[in-house]
Amino acid sequence: MRLISYISVMIIPLVIFYITLHALLMRKHVFELFLNGAKQGLLTVFEIAPSLIGLLVAVGIFRNSGALDLFCNFLTTVNNSLPFSTLTLPPELLPLTFLKLFSSSGANALLFDIFKKHGTDSYIGFAASVLLCCTETLFYTISIYFTSVQIKKTRWVIPVGILLSLVSLISSAWIARLFV
Amino acid sequence: MMLDILWSFLILIGIAVAAITGNIEAVSTGILASAKDAIELLIVMAGVVAMWNGFLYIADGSDLTRLLARKMKPLLKFLFPSLPQDHIAGDYICANFIANMLGLGWACTPTGLSAMKALKELEQERLRTNINHSDNSFSKSHKQLSLDTASDEMCTFLILNISSLQLIPMNLIAYRSQYGSPQPMAVIIPGLITTTLTTVIAIIICKVMCHRQ
Numbered sequence: 430m431r432l433i434s435y436i437s438v439m440i441i442p443l444v445i446f447y448i449t450l451h452a453l454l455m456r457k458h459v460f461e462l463f464l465n466g467a468k469q470g471l472l473t474v475f476e477i478a479p480s481l482i483g484l485l486v487a488v489g490i491f492r493n494s495g496a497l498d499l500f501c502n503f504l505t506t507v508n509n510s511l512p513f514s515t516l517t518l519p520p521e522l523l524p525l526t527f528l529k530l531f532s533s534s535g536a537n538a539l540l541f542d543i544f545k546k547h548g549t550d551s552y553i554g555f556a557a558s559v560l561l562c563c564t565e566t567l568f569y570t571i572s573i574y575f576t577s578v579q580i581k582k583t584r585w586v587i588p589v590g591i592l593l594s595l596v597s598l599i600s601s602a603w604i605a606r607l608f609v
Numbered sequence: 610m611m612l613d614i615l616w617s618f619l620i621l622i623g624i625a626v627a628a629i630t631g632n633i634e635a636v637s638t639g640i641l642a643s644a645k646d647a648i649e650l651l652i653v654m655a656g657v658v659a660m661w662n663g664f665l666y667i668a669d670g671s672d673l674t675r676l677l678a679r680k681m682k683p684l685l686k687f688l689f690p691s692l693p694q695d696h697i698a699g700d701y702i703c704a705n706f707i708a709n710m711l712g713l714g715w716a717c718t719p720t721g722l723s724a725m726k727a728l729k730e731l732e733q734e735r736l737r738t739n740i741n742h743s744d745n746s747f748s749k750s751h752k753q754l755s756l757d758t759a760s761d762e763m764c765t766f767l768i769l770n771i772s773s774l775q776l777i778p779m780n781l782i783a784y785r786s787q788y789g790s791p792q793p794m795a796v797i798i799p800g801l802i803t804t805t806l807t808t809v810i811a812i813i814i815c816k817v818m819c820h821r822q
Contacts, residue, residue: 440777582755
């Protein structure tokens, strides 16, 4: 375990060290390349700013209005009325999955609530941790990646992405049971 | 189109619910707060993304990304069968997968966006050759004639990004220890199992969907 925490601290410096050393050995103008990239990176952030603002404002409205809570209550009711007890998921995980589709910070806030209420290594706390390991903010990624190249028709990406979130939800609820 | 509907859905339902439940004041202050939060996030992000993009350009300029892409060629060929060999998009896709797996966070955004731009250029090339050989218009690539439609490669790339294969979930370990977990790292192995599972399922679905049309 100490090794893993050591690796996780080392990884970013190591990647940067390797990239720089490799380029220097290839006799490239390292700093000039960096400056070009950093400039382009700033422009990229500038480009994705509108979609990020738009997304966060919409999510903010949905959350502050109480609509999110209502929706999650609805999901919980549906979940609890499922006939198969093995399929029934911990009610806290549904809002977490839903929120994670839109915003990482929102999902994290909910995760901290779960940690405070149930503890980090209770079944629910653990399942929530596993769930957030294997899901990505679908709408954030789609809106930033697709709008950056002016794609309007996203074809099957959104339904498949939502389906994958559900798969993550169910598998993390089951796998957490084996580990707690 | 779907994004338009979802986005308006969030706003309209939100405001309607607020009006009914009397939360309209919270929404009114919340709108301004979230716009402000977005800019604060962007400012933090700007520094990190600019830094990673700088190193990406170094790796790119010194052919390191090309080298990695060569090593990952079989995987690339399996996931993106119609991507031309040695296309620049392949380099960025590999760099993005590596950044994702190492958990480099915002390093994924510059590599991912570069990959999307390269894939878009590929689509433009395809469109051009398609116009030149108009008798060939019923060939495999005719299904993506318009440039505002996501290509098979774009969809697969995005879905694989979302299934987020990650070796060490550093953020979550940090959160867990912050909230007093006795074993913050216990999440690594079950996390790895679930991300592997979702990634495998994601690959299968992408294969099916790309094959279908």
